Amino acid sequence: MNSNHKPGPLRSRPTGRELATFGVVSLILLASLAIAPAKNYFSDWRHYQKSYLSLASDRQAGTLVRSFHVGIRQIWIPKLGVVDRCESCHVNLNGALVGASGQPFRKHPPIPHELDQFGCVFCHRGQGAATSVEEAHYTTEAWEQPLLPARYLDSSCGQCHLGTLEGTPRLNQGRRLLSTKGCVHCHAVTQPDGNTLKPDDDPPLLTHIAEKTTRQWIYAWIKDPQAYASSATMPNFQLSDQDAADISAFLIAQSTPSGAAKNAPLSSPAQAPPADATAAATLYGSSFCASCHAVQNAAGNLVGGDFGPELTRVGNKVNPDWLQAWLRDPGQYEPGTRMPHYRFDEKQISLLSGFLLAKKDSDFKTDASLPPATPDSIAHGKRLVTESGCAACHQINGVSPPQNFAPDLSRVGSRALAQIVFAPGMKHNLPDYIAAKIHDPRSFGPGLKMPKFSLGDDQVVALTTALLAQTDRASGLPRDLLIPAERTSNYHPGGNAGKLMEELRCQSCHAINGRGGDMAPDLTWEGTAVQRAWLQEFLANPNTLRPALIRRMPRFNLNPAEIKTISDYVLSAYQQPVATMPALDPHTLGADAASRGKQLFYSKYGCQACHIADYKTDKGYVGPALVSVGNRLTPEWMYQWLKNPNALRPGTIMPNPNLKDDEARDLTAFLMTLKAQQKGGAK
Amino acid sequence: MRLPLSLLASVLFVAGCSRQPSSKPPAPTAYGTQIVEVSGGKQLAAVGSAPTQPVVVQVNGSDGNPVTGALVIFHGEGLHFTPEQALSDSSGQATTSPQLGFNAGDYQITAETPKKEGGSASVNLRQTALGYEATLGKAVNDQYCIRCHDSESTPERVSNLDNLSPAPHQFSDGATYNRLQDSDITNIISHGGLALSKSPQMPAYGATLKPAEIKAVLAYIRAVADPPYQTPGVKYGK
Numbered sequence: 001m002n003s004n005h006k007p008g009p010l011r012s013r014p015t016g017r018e019l020a021t022f023g024v025v026s027l028i029l030l031a032s033l034a035i036a037p038a039k040n041y042f043s044d045w046r047h048y049q050k051s052y053l054s055l056a057s058d059r060q061a062g063t064l065v066r067s068f069h070v071g072i073r074q075i076w077i078p079k080l081g082v083v084d085r086c087e088s089c090h091v092n093l094n095g096a097l098v099g100a101s102g103q104p105f106r107k108h109p110p111i112p113h114e115l116d117q118f119g120c121v122f123c124h125r126g127q128g129a130a131t132s133v134e135e136a137h138y139t140t141e142a143w144e145q146p147l148l149p150a151r152y153l154d155s156s157c158g159q160c161h162l163g164t165l166e167g168t169p170r171l172n173q174g175r176r177l178l179s180t181k182g183c184v185h186c187h188a189v190t191q192p193d194g195n196t197l198k199p200d201d202d203p204p205l206l207t208h209i210a211e212k213t214t215r216q217w218i219y220a221w222i223k224d225p226q227a228y229a230s231s232a233t234m235p236n237f238q239l240s241d242q243d244a245a246d247i248s249a250f251l252i253a254q255s256t257p258s259g260a261a262k263n264a265p266l267s268s269p270a271q272a273p274p275a276d277a278t279a280a281a282t283l284y285g286s287s288f289c290a291s292c293h294a295v296q297n298a299a300g301n302l303v304g305g306d307f308g309p310e311l312t313r314v315g316n317k318v319n320p321d322w323l324q325a326w327l328r329d330p331g332q333y334e335p336g337t338r339m340p341h342y343r344f345d346e347k348q349i350s351l352l353s354g355f356l357l358a359k360k361d362s363d364f365k366t367d368a369s370l371p372p373a374t375p376d377s378i379a380h381g382k383r384l385v386t387e388s389g390c391a392a393c394h395q396i397n398g399v400s401p402p403q404n405f406a407p408d409l410s411r412v413g414s415r416a417l418a419q420i421v422f423a424p425g426m427k428h429n430l431p432d433y434i435a436a437k438i439h440d441p442r443s444f445g446p447g448l449k450m451p452k453f454s455l456g457d458d459q460v461v462a463l464t465t466a467l468l469a470q471t472d473r474a475s476g477l478p479r480d481l482l483i484p485a486e487r488t489s490n491y492h493p494g495g496n497a498g499k500l501m502e503e504l505r506c507q508s509c510h511a512i513n514g515r516g517g518d519m520a521p522d523l524t525w526e527g528t529a530v531q532r533a534w535l536q537e538f539l540a541n542p543n544t545l546r547p548a549l550i551r552r553m554p555r556f557n558l559n560p561a562e563i564k565t566i567s568d569y570v571l572s573a574y575q576q577p578v579a580t581m582p583a584l585d586p587h588t589l590g591a592d593a594a595s596r597g598k599q600l601f602y603s604k605y606g607c608q609a610c611h612i613a614d615y616k617t618d619k620g621y622v623g624p625a626l627v628s629v630g631n632r633l634t635p636e637w638m639y640q641w642l643k644n645p646n647a648l649r650p651g652t653i654m655p656n657p658n659l660k661d662d663e664a665r666d667l668t669a670f671l672m673t674l675k676a677q678q679k680g681g682a683k
Numbered sequence: 684m685r686l687p688l689s690l691l692a693s694v695l696f697v698a699g700c701s702r703q704p705s706s707k708p709p710a711p712t713a714y715g716t717q718i719v720e721v722s723g724g725k726q727l728a729a730v731g732s733a734p735t736q737p738v739v740v741q742v743n744g745s746d747g748n749p750v751t752g753a754l755v756i757f758h759g760e761g762l763h764f765t766p767e768q769a770l771s772d773s774s775g776q777a778t779t780s781p782q783l784g785f786n787a788g789d790y791q792i793t794a795e796t797p798k799k800e801g802g803s804a805s806v807n808l809r810q811t812a813l814g815y816e817a818t819l820g821k822a823v824n825d826q827y828c829i830r831c832h833d834s835e836s837t838p839e840r841v842s843n844l845d846n847l848s849p850a851p852h853q854f855s856d857g858a859t860y861n862r863l864q865d866s867d868i869t870n871i872i873s874h875g876g877l878a879l880s881k882s883p884q885m886p887a888y889g890a891t892l893k894p895a896e897i898k899a900v901l902a903y904i905r906a907v908a909d910p911p912y913q914t915p916g917v918k919y920g921k
Contacts, residue, residue: 150731
């Protein structure tokens with residue numbers, strides 16, 4: 001109506017109610033803006049830095065207080081993917097404030113790396129970016145990486161150090177166990193440099209098993225391997241009676257005659273235990289069977305090596321004919337065995353087999369009355385063998401080794417907790433999960449395939465440590481940070497001598513050119529080291545050089561032609577390059593030099609602490625006896641050895657005495673005078 | 684964020700408190716007057732792990748005979764025990780497995796048994812956790828030093844200690860080693876006994892071991908010393 005009526009301001013004044021609302025909203029906004037600074041102000045790290053400062057001023061560490069800047073501290077290493085704020089609270093890692101003993105102010109214990117080159121989470125895990133105690137150390141919903149428990153810390157070194165590392169015994173043991181317990185038969189474990197761990201156990205082949213043992217023994221064994229041999233590697237598959245019976249039926253049925261049976265039909269009747277038990281025990285001892293095989297003594301302790309199977313109850317197991325054929329030539333039955341071919345004569349074979357067959361235990365039952373094998377039970381047995389993955393370790397006729405049989409463990413150390421099914425009552429963290437899985441795999445469910453291995457608590461911790469090293473972080477590391485494991489070579493000696501040395505399985509105990517065992521000395525440069533006469537005498541009748549050693553070179557009963565073949569080969573092939581082995585002038589090794597050398601040997605260098613040069617006066621028991629070393633070693637080798645033992649045999653325990661040239665020469669002259677009066681003086 | 688967390692923490696705390704009675708000590712059926720160590724003292728282990736042998740203590744009565752059914756409580760700073768309490772068995776013994784803490788150094792286990800007339804008898808056992816440096820030192824010791832510096836023989840390794848005159852000191856011999864300064868021990872290892880007017884039968888390892896390894900052996904010697912080695916310098920309270 002009134003067109004001039006101007007529309008007034010919509011509101012001239014806000015109502016009181018609106019003001020109040022506005023005020024409240026502003027206050028809320030203000031308060032919410034204050035949350036961040038308040039959180040910052042009341043943060044854990046600020047609290048700890050304050051108490052650190054007050055601790056420092058209590059101790060009159062004025063310079064420390066003045067140069068201290070309060071604030072978040074951070075280590076950022078892009079190439080490792082490390083962002084660590086741990087030292088925001090752990091401000092005293094470098095130990096600037098002496099004697100602060102309580103966390104978070106402890107000084108970091110000495111390690112071989114600089115802290116700011118690797119950061120914290122690289123070794124300790126946890127959440128580096130977190131700035132509150134809970135989030136940094138423990139598992140939360142958003143951050144699932146907790147701190148690594150101290151007993152698994154070695155695993156972190158294993159992310160870069162892919163081989164054996166001094167100072168991380170757990171990790172080394174765990175990696176060894178992955179190979180020697182046969183874990184890597186089923187599980188692939190590939191290291192960040194692409195190296196795949198190889199098994200280093202010796203599962204017997206089963207293709208001729210009917211010759212070796214009975215169906216009853218197989219049944220008892222697969223039901224409980226540790227009942228037969230406490231040291232058995234074979235895990236317990238917890239088979240039902242029926243399944244075990246069917247598997248044993250299949251294993252007997254698939255067996256074919258071995259080379260041993262083809263070449264020399266097993267006809268000789270089983271021999272009665274020999275009357276001469278002492279002679280048999282002496283032969284067992286002098287053949288040094290115990291270097292590789294253990295036997296349980298009356299006190300229940302295993303005595304002997306773990307390189308071959310335990311023999312405590314071998315009499316319950318083997319067929320006497322098979323045992324004799326095996327002792328005659330093990331390679332005929334199993335071409336890949338580690339057992340050497342001793343040249344035993346028939347009398348020795350009968351003595352030894354009688355001695356071994358007497359190793360019986362009446363408590364170990366092999367007389368189960370099994371249902372007769374039928375085509376059905378054999379077929380069922382074969383199915384079980386295939387499904388259980390027996391062929392992953394053992395060679396079996398008609399069953400090929402399964403591929404990708406078990407989960408790949410190459411990155412198991414970073415497995416996300418969300419993907420893990422924990423057993424009830426378990427702590428929800430990765431180390432506990434892995435340890436529980438190794439300790440008792442079937443506790444996660446009755447139908448699981450992984451069998452229960454017989455492992456001690458320390459072995460479980462060691463295996464867990466080795467597996468925790470297999471992280472995503474490790475596989476993403478730049479190659480130049482990785483320190484690969486020493487690669488084993490594939491060296492095999494050649495020619496006739498090579499064939500002979502393969503037959504004697506020299507490399508089961510001796511390393512040559514990077515391949516072989518560590519039970520006995522490395523022979524890579526043996527040809528430079530020893531004299532021909534000594535080597536031939538030693539091969540014919542190996543008497544020990546180290547009086548305190550229990551593992552010794554066995555006597556293989558070689559004939560003179562074989563000894564000559566091997567000696568010729570060793571002396572020509574295993575020579576050190578001439579360039580590093582200068583000839584010694586024999587004129588410098590005279591009687592004067594020898595008497596000076598004797599003085600050095602006894603008075604200056606105290607060699608008699610470890611070596612015996614004269615049985616009448618010396619008692620050293622650590623190194624080889626030197627009473628006839630003049631017959632054994634060449635002067636050139638001796639001289640070089642004295643100058644730097646570790647260069648010739650890495651890992652030797654002989655310390656480098658840091659000799660001057662003339663001292664080494666005088667000592668060589670003295671040692672060359674130490675010759676046996678008669679044969680066998682170096683007993 | 685802090686409020687829910689502290690709430691959660693207090694809930695957990697309360698829950699933890701309310702659960703405590705479920706692990707209350709078993710009721711003792713007898714009381715002893717004395718508790719002694721049987722085995723498991725002075726062991727070495729890596730940080731965070733359990734020593735290989737369990738700790739065994741024995742409760743005796745006033746007549747000196749073992750008491751069955753006496754309560755034994757194990758405690759110690761930084762240690763976890765499985766179990767924490769036990770009743771002594773038929774031979775008066777109680778066994779536990781301690782797990783050492785995160786920090787290298789000495790841990791003290793106290794095993795306590797209540798007495799009938801009130802109060803309690805206790806015994807202390809020492810365990811040593813080896814950190815990285817001492818572990819490396821142990822590896823070097825096991826390869827080089829142990830043959831002469833340890834009187835124990837094993838089937839694999841016969842001790843050479845008794846063959847030497849003067850006999851070497853065992854590394855656990857704190858009374859001897861604690862009197863030597865770090866630099867003395869480092870020099871003997873590096874330059875041999877003769878260089879410091881000691882037995883020439885101690886070889887020089889300066890050309891064999893790396894300086895870090897020698898330092899590690901020193902750390903190992905300090906870690907296993909009995910009585911324990913005290914670092915020189917000012918001590919502060921916590």
